[in-house]
Amino acid sequence: MSPSRPLDAPPDASATATALRTDLAGDLRAGDAGRQVALCGWVARRREHGEHLAFVDLRDRSGVVQCVVDGASDLRSEYVVRVTGTVRDRPEGTVNPDLATGEIEVGDCAVEVLNAAEPPPFPVTDRVDADETARLRHRYVDLRRDRMQRNLLVRATVNRALRSAMERQGFLEVETPLLWVPTPEGAREFVIPSRLRPGEFYVLPQSPQLAKQLLMVAGVDRYYQIARCLRDEDLRADRQFEFSQLDLEASFVSQDDVLGFVSEAVLDAAQAVTGERPGEIPRLTWAEAMGRFGSDKPDLRAGPELVELGEVFAATGFRAFAGAPCIKGLRAPGHGDLGRNRLDALTERAKGLGAKGLVWLRVADGGALDSPVAKFLSDGERAGLVGATGAAPGDLLLVVADERRTVEIVLGQLRLDLGRPPVNEGPLALTWVVDFPLFEGLDPAGRPVPAHHAFTMPHPDDLDLLESDPLSVRSQSYDLVLNGWELGSGSIRIHRSDVQAAIFATLGISDEDARARFGFLLDAFRYGAPPHGGFAVGLDRLVAILAGEDNIREVIAFPKTQSGADPLTGAPAPVSPRLLDELGVRVLPPPT
């Protein structure tokens, strides 16, 4: 992402002036020449030229400006200073075109040290990437760097754009509780002991899902919130314990309505950050996404799609293909130079993903296929393979024959292994994935497992399949995908008790179970629940990609490490025995 992309107009000087300063350092331009200014910030760098000339780069939130001082021997890196002086054009030949403030400097400076500072634990510059533990331990220093300041700005810009889009579309911001009730579904929850009722617990919400549905019953009609969500699951580059969502829910809506609300907000956010509005977000059905990309969160940037090869090999004599329920291929452009070691590794990878094997063919100059199995294929099959995949010399072809789902998942993963650019690279590849199956498979007891949650409305055309063929029932649920990252998901909810009862029956949830788990929601629905649906956009992921980062920790002010610790505060930490007593909590000795 280019650093020149417009973010937001800088606040005007009157808004940033304080008792101690008149301007922000990075805002000064040639037009300010002649003005007396007072600036406050940190000493970014000193360049001393003897006793009576030194340059001090003063850094604040807005950037840096060069201050010319008589001597700087009493200044050190990261000292907090107040500089007063006169803005002036730089002398002929000393303009710095790499600096936004490079046409001017602040001359005749008086420098007041507001606070001395120890040398920083790592350089406050984007030029070197310090150890991440050190960065987190001294996050207040790390965040001074241009890159991190910019990431915070991108995040605030996205936040503002999303809020503004939701307000414009008539949504009402409502806050929902952080202290919620335990529910047995979904992600592992963070547990909060109750002091007033020892032995009982709140949990932190994994999302405001049920609360926002209650707000629909309450007649709020259109709700949104930039909501903190908390899930006690293992951390990843794209997952933290606590993360933020643009959460929304609306009444009397169709799926198209919801997709429209979310598109407007996300496209606004992208435009606010990049200055360009992406085109309309294309839609794929879940079946298309799986068939063409082998993934329910397809990365549209990652090279060619999977190719159906059943017809090509319909009458094959090659035993590995004959009679297979599904045969598909993938063209990997330019990978025809892979050696046997890499190809063997790919084969192992395919087997690890569930395939019985992997057929690879290198396309040689002239179009001949170089492969251990080429001799088992007829001339027509080889030509058909090249024709169907569009293979060219230098390409690698991969073919898998197996159950359809296995073929798609294996080739989909290999497609990413071989052709996926870094998540933060290239144009924004947004896509909707719609018509997810209602159930994603069977649990060990043979019961369908909900793909989204138990309140997802089935596709109206598939209602009568609930009993006869539940796994083929589509749902009115949908995901938003950006560069192969799941940005969010949502659904139209069930508001009719007869449909909900049918779903519970299919899931094997008895009336008593349902009452115990979701009683308060079912109660609410008896008092007039409007048809409704909603969505939640993962804010950290959206911001990371818009900021050009491949890790959401880079767009979170104070993130946790992969083991869930905060090197800055030392969290998590023990609490006093007295507090535990008050909470009615006893800690077990560590397992041996």
Added chain:
RNA sequence: GGUCCCGUGGUGCAGUCAGGAGUGCACGCCGCCCUGUCAAGGCGGAGGUCGCGAGUUCAAAUCUCGUCGGGACCGCCA
């Protein structure tokens, strides 16, 4: 729960495969010099539990095992 990678003055790296004195590079830090630099420049200096603990060896930053911390991924994340 599992797989893989990393850990060397304050910072970033090289050295580890193939054991031989804490060896090297760049930055930073401290001191001196320097009037137009902008990653300023020159000279000098200080700074080390090679993450930690065992083991092998005459000898371990280097090999082995364990452990701690960090990262990527699988499981997990309705």
